[in-house]
Amino acid sequence: METNANANAHLTTPTRLTGAEIVWATLVGEGVTDVFGYPGGAILPVYDALRKFPIHHVLVRHEQGAAHMADGYTRASGKVGVALATSGPGATNLVTGIATAMLDSIPIVCITGNVSSKVLGTDAFQEVDITGITLPVTKHNFLISRTEDIAAAIRSAFQIAQSGRPGPVLVDITKDAQQGTAIFDFAAAKPRAYRPHPMLHVADTGLARAAELIRNAKRPVILAGHGVSESGAMEQVRTLAERAQIPVALTLLGLGAFPASHPLNLGMMGMHGEAWVNHAIQEADLLIACGMRFDDRVTGSTSTYSLKSKKIHIDIDPAEINKNIKVDVALVGDLREVLEELLPRVSGRDGSTWLKAIGSSKGAAAVLDIKNLPDLGHLYAAHVIHDIWRITGGNAIVVTDVGQHQMWEAQYFHHEHPRSLVTSGGLGTMGFALPAAIGAKFACPEKEVWVVAGDGGFQMTAAELSTIVQEKIKINIAIINNGFLGMVRQWQEFFYDRNYESTPLVSPDFVKLADAHGIAGLAVRKRADVAGAVEQARSASGAFLLNFMVEKEESVYPMIPAGSALHEMIRRPGKDPLLETPNDV
Amino acid sequence: MLHTFVAYVEDLPGVLTRVASLFRRLNINIHSLTVGRSERPGLSRLTLACEASAEASNRIRASLFKLENVVDVDDIAQAPSVTRELALIKVAATPRNRSQLFDLVEVFRARIVDLTSESLMIEMTGVESKIEGLIEVLREDEGRILEICRSGKMTMRRGHHTSRVLKAMGAGPDETAETDIDPVDALEDRVSGDPD
Numbered sequence: 216m217e218t219n220a221n222a223n224a225h226l227t228t229p230t231r232l233t234g235a236e237i238v239w240a241t242l243v244g245e246g247v248t249d250v251f252g253y254p255g256g257a258i259l260p261v262y263d264a265l266r267k268f269p270i271h272h273v274l275v276r277h278e279q280g281a282a283h284m285a286d287g288y289t290r291a292s293g294k295v296g297v298a299l300a301t302s303g304p305g306a307t308n309l310v311t312g313i314a315t316a317m318l319d320s321i322p323i324v325c326i327t328g329n330v331s332s333k334v335l336g337t338d339a340f341q342e343v344d345i346t347g348i349t350l351p352v353t354k355h356n357f358l359i360s361r362t363e364d365i366a367a368a369i370r371s372a373f374q375i376a377q378s379g380r381p382g383p384v385l386v387d388i389t390k391d392a393q394q395g396t397a398i399f400d401f402a403a404a405k406p407r408a409y410r411p412h413p414m415l416h417v418a419d420t421g422l423a424r425a426a427e428l429i430r431n432a433k434r435p436v437i438l439a440g441h442g443v444s445e446s447g448a449m450e451q452v453r454t455l456a457e458r459a460q461i462p463v464a465l466t467l468l469g470l471g472a473f474p475a476s477h478p479l480n481l482g483m484m485g486m487h488g489e490a491w492v493n494h495a496i497q498e499a500d501l502l503i504a505c506g507m508r509f510d511d512r513v514t515g516s517t518s519t520y521s522l523k524s525k526k527i528h529i530d531i532d533p534a535e536i537n538k539n540i541k542v543d544v545a546l547v548g549d550l551r552e553v554l555e556e557l558l559p560r561v562s563g564r565d566g567s568t569w570l571k572a573i574g575s576s577k578g579a580a581a582v583l584d585i586k587n588l589p590d591l592g593h594l595y596a597a598h599v600i601h602d603i604w605r606i607t608g609g610n611a612i613v614v615t616d617v618g619q620h621q622m623w624e625a626q627y628f629h630h631e632h633p634r635s636l637v638t639s640g641g642l643g644t645m646g647f648a649l650p651a652a653i654g655a656k657f658a659c660p661e662k663e664v665w666v667v668a669g670d671g672g673f674q675m676t677a678a679e680l681s682t683i684v685q686e687k688i689k690i691n692i693a694i695i696n697n698g699f700l701g702m703v704r705q706w707q708e709f710f711y712d713r714n715y716e717s718t719p720l721v722s723p724d725f726v727k728l729a730d731a732h733g734i735a736g737l738a739v740r741k742r743a744d745v746a747g748a749v750e751q752a753r754s755a756s757g758a759f760l761l762n763f764m765v766e767k768e769e770s771v772y773p774m775i776p777a778g779s780a781l782h783e784m785i786r787r788p789g790k791d792p793l794l795e796t797p798n799d800v
Numbered sequence: 801m802l803h804t805f806v807a808y809v810e811d812l813p814g815v816l817t818r819v820a821s822l823f824r825r826l827n828i829n830i831h832s833l834t835v836g837r838s839e840r841p842g843l844s845r846l847t848l849a850c851e852a853s854a855e856a857s858n859r860i861r862a863s864l865f866k867l868e869n870v871v872d873v874d875d876i877a878q879a880p881s882v883t884r885e886l887a888l889i890k891v892a893a894t895p896r897n898r899s900q901l902f903d904l905v906e907v908f909r910a911r912i913v914d915l916t917s918e919s920l921m922i923e924m925t926g927v928e929s930k931i932e933g934l935i936e937v938l939r940e941d942e943g944r945i946l947e948i949c950r951s952g953k954m955t956m957r958r959g960h961h962t963s964r965v966l967k968a969m970g971a972g973p974d975e976t977a978e979t980d981i982d983p984v985d986a987l988e989d990r991v992s993g994d995p996d
Contacts, residue, residue, distance in 0.1 A: 346814065350821055355868040358814070375868060413872075414862050534862035537855070 229400040234362040234393040235260035238326065239268040241369040244401045247297050249657045251275055251284040255301025257341060258328030260393035273657065273686055276678035278305050280650035282312020283676070285323040287651030289316075290637045291612050292658035295376055298325045303341030306387070307348065311644060314352040316383040318641025319468060320441065322376035323383045324369070331391040332360035346387050354382030362395035366404035374406045380532040381445060414533035417548045417556060425503075425527045425544045426560035432501035432525075434569045435461045438484065438513075441468035441640070442506015442530060442550050444633035449473070451554035452505055458558070460566030462573060464492050466507050467625055468640045475609075475629035481573065485513040486775045487622040491576040493773075493781045498572075499524045506530060506550045509539040510641070511777070519780035529553050590742045596620055596695045599763045600627040602745045603665060603693060606753070611663040612637060612655050616648035616672035619701035622771040624667050646675030649692070653679060656688050663691070663753070670696040670722045680732040683758045691752045692760040694725050697767050705770045709785060729760035736760035802831065803857050804849045804876040804883075804955050810869040811837070811844045818867050819846070826860070828852050832885075832952035843871060847955045880958040886951040887931045888913075889922045891944050908934045919946060928953060 225232065226244050238261050242250070251273045254262045265272055275281040278300045285296030300309050306327040316323050330339040346358045355375045357368040365388060372384040429435065443452050449472055456463050456479045463473045464484040473480055481492045493515075496502065502524045507513070514520045517539055526542040528535075529550050536545045546553045600623050603611070613628055614637040615621040621638055630636050637655055639647040648668040656664045673694050683690055695701075704718040729736035735755055739748045739762065752759035772787035809815050816835065823830050831849040838845035852860065857875050864873045893901050894917075901920065905912055910924035924931055931950065938945050 347817070350818065351825055354866075380866075412862070412865055414865060532862075532866070534859050534866060536858070536862075538859060 225399055226401045229398050229403070231396050232399040233260065233264065233396050234365050234388065235264040236267065237362065237365045237397065237399045238369065238388065238393070239264055239270060240399055241366045241401065241404065242270060242297060243268055245370065245373045246294070249273060249288065250297045250299050251281040251288075251654065252299025253278050253281060253301065253305060255303075255305045255328065255341070257302035257330055257390050258299065258305070258326075258393075259301075260390065261299070261326075261328065261388075271657075272299075273653070273682065275650070276681055277676065278308030279312050279646065280653075280676055280679045280682065282309045282323070282325060283315065283644075283647050283650035284654035284657070285325070286312060286316045286321050286647075287614060287637050287654030288658040289321050289323055289654075290319075290651070291634055291655035291662075293634070294658060295373055296323045296654055296658075298323065300325070300327050301341065302327060302329045302345070303343045305341075306343055306345035309385075310349060310352065311642075311646075313349055313383045313385065315639050315642045315644040315647060317352045317354070319639065320381050320445065321383065322381035324372045324376055325383060325385040326369070327385065327387045328393065329358070329387050329389045332389040333391065335360070335389065345385065349385050352383070353385050354380075356385040356387065358387045358389075360389045360392050361397075362392050363397040365392060365397075366399055366401065367406065370401075370404050371406040374409060378409045379412055412531075412533055415531070415548045416533075417546050417553055421544050421546050422557055422560060425546060425557055428501055428525050428527060428544065429459055429461075429503070429561055430564065432461075434495075434499045434524075434572075435459070435501040435503065435566070436481070436495050436499045436524075437461050437463045438466070438496070438502055438504045438507050439463050439469045439473050440466040440505065440507025441472075443469055443472035446506060446531070446550035448506070448551035448554055449633060451551055451558065453477070454558055455503075455554060455561060459561055459564050460570065461503065462495065462566075462570060464488070464496060466510070466513055466640070467638065469507065470625060471630035471633045471635045474631045476631060479570075483625050485510075485781075486515070486777075487626070487771050487773065489577075489626075490773050490784060490786070491573055493775070493784065494576055495573050496521050497523075497780075497782045502526045504528045504530070504542070505554070508532075508535045511539070514539060515775045515777075515779050515781040515783075521781070592741065594740060594742050594745070594763065594765050595769055596623045596697075596763070596765050597627050598742050599693060599695060599739075599745055599765065600624050600667065602749055603667075604628040606746060606749045607663060607665070609635070611635070611665050612652075612659060613665045613667055614638070614648050614652035614655055615666075616668035617643045617645045617702075618669045618672060619697075619705065619769075619771050620667055620669045620695035622702075623695070626771075645669075645672035648672065649676050649679045650682075652690050652692075653682055653686070653688065656690055657686075660688075664689075666690060666692040668692070668694055669701055670694055670698065670725075671700045671720055673725070674722060677728065680729065680734060680758075684733050688758065689756070690758045692729075692758070693749075693752075694760065694762050695765055696722065696725065696762055697765050697769070698722070699767060701769075702771070704768070705774075708768070708770065709774070710776065725760060725762040734758045734760055736762065738762040738764060740764045801851070801854050802849055803852055803860065804847065804881075804953075805861065805864065806874040806876060806955055806957075807846050807848065807864060807870055808838060808840065808843045808872040809835075809846060809867075810871065811842055812869060815844075815869040816846075818869060819848070819864065822860075822863055822867065823848075823850060826852075826856075828856075828860075834952040834954050847953060849953060874957070876955050876957065881955050882958060883927055883953050883955045884925055885928055885931055885953045887922075887924045887934075888947075888949040889924065889935065889938065889945060890914075890919055890947040891922065891938055892918060892946055893920045893944075894918065904934075904937060908937075910934060 281298040285298040288296035330342045346356045376384045464481045527544045528542040529546045648666045652666045700718040726736035773784040775784045835846040913923045914921035
């Protein structure tokens with residue numbers, strides 16, 4: 216069949232193309248330059264047509280990696296990442312990555328091939344009901360069995376993924392739809408106008424009430440979440456904080472949305488937030504929640520959460536209002552737009568008494584901070600993270616896995632800019648870091664990218680080391696290796712009577728593993744060697760792996776046990792045999 | 801409490817699954833669900849009743865709206881509305897006891913729509929409690945009921961301009977629809993002998 220697949224001409228002139236060509240032509244039209252995927256029988260027509268289009272395809276080693284790469288690409292840049300997979304196992308392997316994006320409201324588009332429409336539902340080879348499987352973990356999905364529907368579905372997918380509260384969208388295309396032809400008309404395939412959620416509601420009375428609460432507050436705290444960077448409201452949040460002298464506490468995904476160095480920045484709240492942050496929230500008389508959803512890791516027990524405060528909740532998702540925490544004023548809309556409306560009503564106020572009270576509670580915790588302790592030979596993850604932060608000047612994208620190292624990263628790497636921390640918050644997906652970092656590097660090739668992963672999570676997706684080599688990209692990898700599934704071990708230590716069941720972990724020699732892939736590496740055992748190793752990794756021309764052999768049974772402090780009140784935290788013990796304390800010195 | 805939602809959804813494959821899946825995820829049992837074509841081309845109208853906490857309604861409505869194929873959602877709550885359910889009931893009936901059933905059907909304002917030598921089929925429309933009432937009386941004779949088929953309830957707000965659905969569609973200009981129900985309208989309906 217004669218088709219004209221000229222990459223640019225068909226975007227302006229309606230042209231007859233195969234379904235496979237339409238997939239790529241539509242992606243080109245949507246501005247896509249990189250796609251992460253893995254071929255297979257049911258998506259082969261699409262792969263066959265790739266060479267005609269100006270899109271770079273990254274061959275992953277497992278489809279979960281493709282979804283995480285698309286996700287990391289989006290988190291680092293704001294551009295929609297695209298993952299491609301075949302039917303059956305290819306599609307199901309995407310699911311963890313899709314759910315990861317869903318829980319953190321990340322707009323990605325996944326395209327899967329499926330068996331021909333004639334055999335749909337017959338348990339044909341490699342057939343799986345992927346639209347059924349992904350229904351609860353996508354914002355929306357499409358099953359497309361007609362060539363003429365492909366362009367509109369993909370264009371809608373991009374719009375749905377990015378609009379309102381963002382999220383992943385999957386487009387499943389049958390093989391016969393890829394093989395058939397249709398007139399491709401990019402402009403005509405434009406999705407219908409975006410319809411904002413009908414329950415968005417920012418009433419004048421609500422704005423007035425919010426302004427009044429801010430004016431009368433004695434102990435206000437801003438809670439800044441992922442929505443700040445998603446909405447691009449960094450400037451507005453900062454203006455609100457500075458004008459009314461309100462301290463800002465951040466969620467894990469909010470880190471970077473408000474500069475760490477800002478005098479009003481309190482730091483991360485919640486389960487592993489510093490004591491003064493959580494105490495400030497418990498003592499507050501006003502909470503201004505900006506683009507955050509009162510997640511259980513942030514609130515602890517909801518029945519004891521910040522009982523003395525009035526609460527203003529600004530969020531774009533009406534289903535989040537009063538879901539976990541009852542609020543007094545709900546301003547349901549885009550955070551930046553709502554703050555633009557609210558700011559003219561907010562005038563300067565004196566917050567010095569409250570800020571001083573919070574400041575005075577910081578002192579004791581800082582003394583216990585292990586990064587301030589003298590070097591007695593032990594290597595702690597805190598040292599590693601702190602040195603990476605210090606040496607990169609904070610000018611790096613750090614992509615973490617999930618567990619202890621993730622919390623230490625949040626505590627010891629001080630993020631000044633949004634999109635400088637890429638981490639799986641909501642789903643807490645181990646194995647996220649390495650593939651997500653590859654995606655981040657493709658999105659921001661000029662940026663320095665660091666993977667910070669534990670020895671457990673790293674092994675879940677370590678196969679993507681090959682992808683790094685095949686794509687010749689420069690990523691620095693720091694493995695925080697403590698020989699345990701560390702966070703689970705910590706829970707066993709605190710809540711399961713130190714019964715370390717199934718958490719001690721045998722790992723390969725990661726430096727040799729890197730070497731087998733053609734990646735240089737170095738093991739680091741002493742605190743004194745950290746800085747030199749970090750420098751060496753940075754200056755190496757290719758990817759570099761650092762295997763940090765850290766203290767085995769260190770825990771993340773402080774910690775609020777799940778379901779406890781926010782002020783009931785486990786503090787770093789003063790006389791832990793593994794730890795130097797100021798008294799030991 | 802029992803919540804009743806009326807929604808307009810796109811008439812496409814899989815849309816009902818998306819709606820049902822929302823309730824499944826919240827572990828809420830759908831008490832009754834009816835779906836059919838609406839006055840708007842390409843859109844189906846559904847009435848869904850479920851048992852959930854009083855505070856759940858706002859979140860359910862907001863979550864329904866988040867489904868891409870859902871165009872409109874109305875929470876009927878306690879608003880004046882008309883609710884109906886259709887039931888087809890097949891009962892064993894011989895020429896000897898038929899006349900007794902004819903009387904019963906008359907009392908309940910139901911209809912007989914099929915009659916054979918050994919059974920008859922009753923069609924009844926009404927509120928849930930009325931249908932339950934008929935079934936209860938029929939059950940007084942053990943083994944008489946052969947089959948029951950019930951449609952589930954359908955609900956529509958009373959009045960022309962009091963529906964939030966209509967307002968959202970731009971068909972009803974009444975800005976005060978949510979709170980301001982015309983009492984005369986409601987009264988008239990009662991006077992006209994509606995047996996609700």
